[in-house]
Amino acid sequence: xxxxxxxxxxxxxxxxxxxxxxxxxxxxxxxxxxxxxxxxxxxxxxxxxxxxxxxxxxxxxxxxxxxxxxxxxxxxxxxxxxxxxxxxxxxxxxxxxxxxxxxxxxxxxxxxxxxxxxxxxxxxxxxxxxxxxxxxxxxxxxxxxxxxxxxxxxxxxxxxxxxxxxxxxxxxxxxxxxxxxxxxxxxxxxxxxxxxxxxxxxxxxxxxxxxxxxxxxxxxxxxxxxxxxxxxxxxxxxxxxxxxxxxxxxxxxxxxxxxxxxxxxxxxxxxxxxxxxxxxxxxxxxxxxxxxxxxxxxxxxxxxxxxxxxxxxxxxxxxxxxxxxxxxxxxxxxxxxxxxxxxxxx
Amino acid sequence: xxxxxxxxxxxxxxxxxxxxxxxxxxxxxxxxxxxxxxxxxxxxxxxxxxxxxxxxxxxxxxxxxxxxxxxxxxxxxxxxxxxxxxxxxxxxxxxxxxxxxxxxxxxxxxxxxxxxxxxxxxxxxxxxxxxxxxxxxxxxxxxxxxxxxxxxxxxxxxxxxxxxxxxxxxxxxxxxxxxxxxxxxxxxxxxxxxxxxxxxxxxxxxxxxxxxxxxxxxxxxxxxxxxxxxxxxxxxxxxxxxxxxxxxxxxxxxxxxxxxxxxxxxxxxxxxxxxxxxxxxxxxxxxxxxxxxxxxxxxxxxxxxxxxxxxxxxxxxxxxxxxxxxxxxxxxxxxxxxxxxxxxxxxxxxxxxxxxxxx
Ligand SMILES: Nc1ncnc2c1ncn2[C@@H]1O[C@H](COP(=O)(O)OP(=O)(O)OP(=O)(O)O)[C@@H](O)[C@H]1O
Ligand SMILES: Nc1ncnc2c1ncn2[C@@H]1O[C@H](COP(=O)(O)OP(=O)(O)OP(=O)(O)O)[C@@H](O)[C@H]1O
Ligand SMILES: [Mg+2]
Ligand SMILES: [Mg+2]
Numbered sequence: 102x103x104x105x106x107x108x109x110x111x112x113x114x115x116x117x118x119x120x121x122x123x124x125x126x127x128x129x130x131x132x133x134x135x136x137x138x139x140x141x142x143x144x145x146x147x148x149x150x151x152x153x154x155x156x157x158x159x160x161x162x163x164x165x166x167x168x169x170x171x172x173x174x175x176x177x178x179x180x181x182x183x184x185x186x187x188x189x190x191x192x193x194x195x196x197x198x199x200x201x202x203x204x205x206x207x208x209x210x211x212x213x214x215x216x217x218x219x220x221x222x223x224x225x226x227x228x229x230x231x232x233x234x235x236x237x238x239x240x241x242x243x244x245x246x247x248x249x250x251x252x253x254x255x256x257x258x259x260x261x262x263x264x265x266x267x268x269x270x271x272x273x274x275x276x277x278x279x280x281x282x283x284x285x286x287x288x289x290x291x292x293x294x295x296x297x298x299x300x301x302x303x304x305x306x307x308x309x310x311x312x313x314x315x316x317x318x319x320x321x322x323x324x325x326x327x328x329x330x331x332x333x334x335x336x337x338x339x340x341x342x343x344x345x346x347x348x349x350x351x352x353x354x355x356x357x358x359x360x361x362x363x364x365x366x367x368x369x370x371x372x373x374x375x376x377x378x379x380x381x382x383x384x385x386x387x388x389x390x391x392x393x394x395x396x397x398x399x400x401x402x403x404x405x406x407x408x409x410x411x412x413x414x415x416x417x418x419x420x421x422x423x424x425x426x427x428x429x430x431x432x433x434x435x436x437x438x439x440x441x442x443x444x445x446x447x
Numbered sequence: 448x449x450x451x452x453x454x455x456x457x458x459x460x461x462x463x464x465x466x467x468x469x470x471x472x473x474x475x476x477x478x479x480x481x482x483x484x485x486x487x488x489x490x491x492x493x494x495x496x497x498x499x500x501x502x503x504x505x506x507x508x509x510x511x512x513x514x515x516x517x518x519x520x521x522x523x524x525x526x527x528x529x530x531x532x533x534x535x536x537x538x539x540x541x542x543x544x545x546x547x548x549x550x551x552x553x554x555x556x557x558x559x560x561x562x563x564x565x566x567x568x569x570x571x572x573x574x575x576x577x578x579x580x581x582x583x584x585x586x587x588x589x590x591x592x593x594x595x596x597x598x599x600x601x602x603x604x605x606x607x608x609x610x611x612x613x614x615x616x617x618x619x620x621x622x623x624x625x626x627x628x629x630x631x632x633x634x635x636x637x638x639x640x641x642x643x644x645x646x647x648x649x650x651x652x653x654x655x656x657x658x659x660x661x662x663x664x665x666x667x668x669x670x671x672x673x674x675x676x677x678x679x680x681x682x683x684x685x686x687x688x689x690x691x692x693x694x695x696x697x698x699x700x701x702x703x704x705x706x707x708x709x710x711x712x713x714x715x716x717x718x719x720x721x722x723x724x725x726x727x728x729x730x731x732x733x734x735x736x737x738x739x740x741x742x743x744x745x746x747x748x749x750x751x752x753x754x755x756x757x758x759x760x761x762x763x764x765x766x767x768x769x770x771x772x773x774x775x776x777x778x779x780x781x782x783x784x785x786x787x788x789x790x791x792x793x794x795x796x797x798x799x800x801x802x803x804x805x806x
Contacts, residue, residue: 157666269754299492300693304737304750326666329696329739333748356741370671372696373741376719382671388636389669446742
């Protein structure tokens with residue numbers, strides 16, 4: 102998939118990324134099934150933008166993020182990272198080159214309680230990547246940098262010698278963000294960064310992420326399942342279903358004129374905090390499928406209220422549904438130009 | 448709804464926990480009512496006491512909890528029974544638990560034993576109900592009248608219970624209820640377990656169903672279906688639902704009336720439309736401004752400043768004053784406001800509305 106969006110190269114270009122997990126059973130760990138967690142996805146992220154990956158639990162969002170930073174090994178595909186006029190395939194790097202490249206891409210996780218080592222102080226947690234990568238010397242220089250990072254995420258630098266348990270969920274997520282930003286990365290992969298937080302705290306973290314993006318010209322891959330949150334945070338949105346991208350376009354096009362019936366289902370099902378909202382979720386047909394038993398043709402067909410015989414037999418390609426318009430609107434549906442879908446904006 | 452007598456009346460309830468670190472005033476002067484056949488939404492941030500409220504109503508609090516003050520009046524016929532005064536293990540309470548007031552949880556696995564089939568577990572509830580005191584709930588949609596219980600009639604009872612169980616499983620949208628009877632909880636998908644739990648909650652045709660975050664762990668697609676199912680069941684079974692969640696979107700979709708809780712007290716209560724479109728309490732207003740919406744203009748989110756105080760170290764006066772942009776010094780930080788009526792069915796615990804509603 103190539104995008105005519107702009108002539109500047111993207112910051113990151115993912116090409117046909119795949120990850121297959123083996124499902125094992127018993128003591129001998131015999132393989133009894135394969136899960137195509139990420140099944141050949143391609144997309145680009147441009148400098149300074151936020152691209153969201155959304156979809157139901159198990160559709161492969163986290164796996165995609167982890168393959169990109171090589172926290173796990175992709176089964177196939179390329180992950181091109183453009184930095185200082187150079188193009189590198191992260192999926193093919195190893196050793197010092199991989200370590201070097203990884204400094205530009207950092208990750209923030211969902212659970213700020215699990216992701217911080219309880220036996221390390223904030224100074225150690227945030228300072229660790231700085232020391233490992235020899236960015237600063239221990240002592241005064243390190244403290245100064247950590248203090249600046251804490252200020253950046255609006256935490257009091259005097260907390261530096263405390264342990265994470267003394268902080269609330271929202272504060273811990275700030276600590277995790279400070280750690281992720283320690284090496285001045287250009288891309289941050291945020292995997293459900295507010296899902297574990299209280300409603301009133303979510304807004305603080307979402308606003309902080311936006312503010313940091315402006316200040317540091319950061320680029321985000323924002324993994325989430327909450328469409329309302331995604332609507333506030335992203336420029337473009339990729340919708341995943343069972344390991345594949347089934348729709349990818351700008352936020353306004355996705356919310357204003359979705360082209361895939363699955364996107365319509367997500368939009369109509371998302372609860373809206375307004376009792377006057379009149380949108381009605383369609384009847385649920387079928388069950389959410391087991392990723393190890395992917396339906397034939399379009400994987401969504403057993404749950405699709407518009408499905409036709411062709412949907413069962415042939416897999417629809419991802420095509421640009423708006424070739425004449427400036428921002429592309431990618432969709433993988435046989436019927437995309439014959440349906441008039443609801444957008445949930447009632 | 449105001450013309451009806453409440454089914455449940457919580458008045459001045461205080462529930463405290465003793466722990467190593469000190470006393471946790473989890474519920475600290477809570478009052479609200481539940482009317483027949485309504486969905487009452489209870490919303491609030493983590494730790495504000497939603498689950499403790501539910502456990503108090505069912506009288507299943509942990510050993511370190513104590514109801515320090517207040518009443519939980521449950522109407523049965525002309526009589527009002529104070530659940531707060533009932534022995535948790537006594538006859539009277541057992542006649543209410545699961546029969547007149549049932550509960551469903553966020554994690555369905557906590558509701559089911561892994562050792563018994565879904566059919567046995569729901570069937571047991573139905574059978575207990577059949578043999579025990581009949582509930583005063585609405586007419587359950589039952590096909591056949593129950594056979595006389597008794598040793599001789601065992602096979603007939605068994606068949607009847609199985610029929611009832613699969614009928615309920617069918618009602619909650621299980622694809623093949625007769626097979627599900629013999630399934631164990633771990634054989635079911637997450638969504639099916641959730642539906643089985645709702646079936647269990649409904650099995651005794653309760654008058655009040657308490658649902659504590661029943662859809663929080665589900666994907667939105669499944670959540671939408673479960674919510675719709677619960678509304679349908681509420682109408683069919685003529686029951687009241689107390690729907691507990693931290694998700695304002697879910698509240699907007701489910702509730703007829705809403706109670707907004709903050710640190711163990713009611714901050715505001717109103718009909719759902721009034722609450723979202725004319726919120727009065729600064730806390731409610733702030734909550735609504737802080738949540739992203741799926742439609743409408745993309746206004747900047749305004750977070751609530753500060754953090755929820757520790758329940759072990761509660762601020763004096765109105766508990767929200769430490770985060771309130773409109774707090775009046777010398778007043779809000781000194782005395783705790785009581786609920787003040789501001790419109791029909793709309794009350795708010797805030798000093799801004801004392802003296803006839805200054806704000
Ligand atoms: N280490 C692993 N071994 C085996 N299977 C795995 C592993 N990690 C993930 N999977 C499977 O891969 C699929 C995708 O999982 P992934 O965690 O990427 O989904 P997700 O979209 O992030 O879901 P969620 O919204 O629940 O976080 C799932 O079916 C999951 O069970
Ligand atoms: N068994 C217990 N012992 C001590 N404190 C408890 C106990 N159970 C609950 N609490 C405290 O009571 C307060 C209210 O807890 P509760 O579980 O009702 O909150 P909640 O509103 O349901 O929150 P959440 O949205 O996280 O479920 C909290 O401060 C909690 O720590
Ligand atoms: Mg994930
Ligand atoms: Mg709770």
